[in-house]
Amino acid sequence: MIPYGKQAITGDDLAAVRSVLESDFLTSGPEIERFESALAEACGARHAVAVCNATAALHLAMRVTGIGPGDRVVTSPITFVASANAGEYVGAEVDFADVSEDDANIDPTSVAARAREGGLDAIVAVDYAGRPADLPALSSLAKEHGAVLIADGCHAIGTRFEVDGIPYRVGGNPFADITTFSFHPVKTITAGEGGALVTDNAEYAERARSLRSHGIERTGAEGPWFYEMRELGYNYRLTDFQAALGRSQLARLPENRARRQEIAARYAGELADIDCLALPKLERRSGRLGYGAGDLCLHLYPVRIDFAAIGKTRAQVMEELAGLGVGTQVHYIPVHLQPYYVGKYGYAPGKCQEAEAFYQQCLTLPLFPGMSDADAATVVAAVRAVVSPGAR
Numbered sequence: 001m002i003p004y005g006k007q008a009i010t011g012d013d014l015a016a017v018r019s020v021l022e023s024d025f026l027t028s029g030p031e032i033e034r035f036e037s038a039l040a041e042a043c044g045a046r047h048a049v050a051v052c053n054a055t056a057a058l059h060l061a062m063r064v065t066g067i068g069p070g071d072r073v074v075t076s077p078i079t080f081v082a083s084a085n086a087g088e089y090v091g092a093e094v095d096f097a098d099v100s101e102d103d104a105n106i107d108p109t110s111v112a113a114r115a116r117e118g119g120l121d122a123i124v125a126v127d128y129a130g131r132p133a134d135l136p137a138l139s140s141l142a143k144e145h146g147a148v149l150i151a152d153g154c155h156a157i158g159t160r161f162e163v164d165g166i167p168y169r170v171g172g173n174p175f176a177d178i179t180t181f182s183f184h185p186v187k188t189i190t191a192g193e194g195g196a197l198v199t200d201n202a203e204y205a206e207r208a209r210s211l212r213s214h215g216i217e218r219t220g221a222e223g224p225w226f227y228e229m230r231e232l233g234y235n236y237r238l239t240d241f242q243a244a245l246g247r248s249q250l251a252r253l254p255e256n257r258a259r260r261q262e263i264a265a266r267y268a269g270e271l272a273d274i275d276c277l278a279l280p281k282l283e284r285r286s287g288r289l290g291y292g293a294g295d296l297c298l299h300l301y302p303v304r305i306d307f308a309a310i311g312k313t314r315a316q317v318m319e320e321l322a323g324l325g326v327g328t329q330v331h332y333i334p335v336h337l338q339p340y341y342v343g344k345y346g347y348a349p350g351k352c353q354e355a356e357a358f359y360q361q362c363l364t365l366p367l368f369p370g371m372s373d374a375d376a377a378t379v380v381a382a383v384r385a386v387v388s389p390g391a392r
């Protein structure tokens with residue numbers, strides 16, 4: 001079975017992890033800083049702070065930007081629940097804006113409407129599937145309301161884009177205050193588990209470093225043993241062997257991106273003619289934000305299928321594809337309709353109509369760097385057989 005996503009582990013990765021396991025430091029050692037420097041450089045950001053997962057990075061992003069009770073966080077419903085939950089962890093109110101039909105990314109117009117209705121203190125923008133959210137528009141909105149813009153870049157490490165013709169990277173741009181990444185095995189690169197936040201703001205970075213280890217500062221004021229706990233932090237540390245794996249994986253990000261682009265291009269070439277199937281648009285040249293297929297490092301390849309028109313349910317299509325050796329997944333169930341958010345805020349169907357319509361039709365096809373050309377051909381043939389109208 002070809003899964004929808006899969007980590008790629010090489011001999012270099014194994015050697016990197018092994019050398020740490022044979023060294024003196026398994027955690028809080030020299031590999032953390034090495035990984036952080038490599039990540040900051042890969043993004044074009046001043047600072048990177050490595051933590052145990054992206055959920056922790058999002059939580060720390062809320063803490064260091066001072067989001068808390070009485071504040072309002074607006075995010076996208078087409079994301080993993082963690083993007084929203086970070087606001088809940090700090091006692092803020094979490095609301096959801098609708099997404100754009102084009103890319104299933106949070107729609108700045110809808111964010112503006114939510115801001116008018118109830119105020120705005122933080123936006124969590126998700127670069128869904130690897131296409132950048134409209135960061136320039138969201139950044140203007142954030143500034144207008146005195147809010148912070150946190151970019152959940154968990155899908156988009158390695159993605160580039162232009163604003164007003166100037167090139168930027170996800171994590172390395174003046175629009176987001178903080179960008180977060182995940183190194184879970186399904187993501188673009190992995191550390192087993194792991195996450196990071198990157199920022200140009202030295203104070204945010206320093207405070208995140210402190211909070212990731214209990215808010216403790218080793219001052220040595222009364223002697224070499226001496227430390228002070230200045231504020232309530234957490235144990236959100238990454239281990240050194242995870243950091244070594246992350247750095248080894250990061251070194252291969254350009255090849256990883258190139259292979260993802262090749263597979264996406266193949267899908268675009270060989271599946272574009274099927275009625276009832278809409279492929280993700282990989283180019284945008286409207287407004288201030290622009291990118292082409294060669295700029296994207298796609299984490300997912302989500303297609304939209306008109307299930308009613310082909311006379312099959314999504315569950316049937318998934319089962320038939322699985323029967324032909326092709327694994328698929330659904331990204332995502334709109335977060336505002338999760339029982340927790342329905343119960344707490346009374347959010348109901350109809351609140352984010354584009355997001356709900358997207359959910360009805362979306363299906364993620366396999367995309368990962370270890371896919372062979374034969375795997376891609378298997379996916380194409382299976383989709384053509386199962387999804388074509390009249391295929392019944």
Ligand SMILES: *Cc1c(COP(=O)(O)O)cnc(C)c1O
Nearest residue numbers: 053054055080082083154182184
């Ligand atoms: C995976 C993911 C997260 C959470 O990452 P973890 O490292 O598993 O905590 C957050 N946001 C998005 C968009 C994700 O895809």
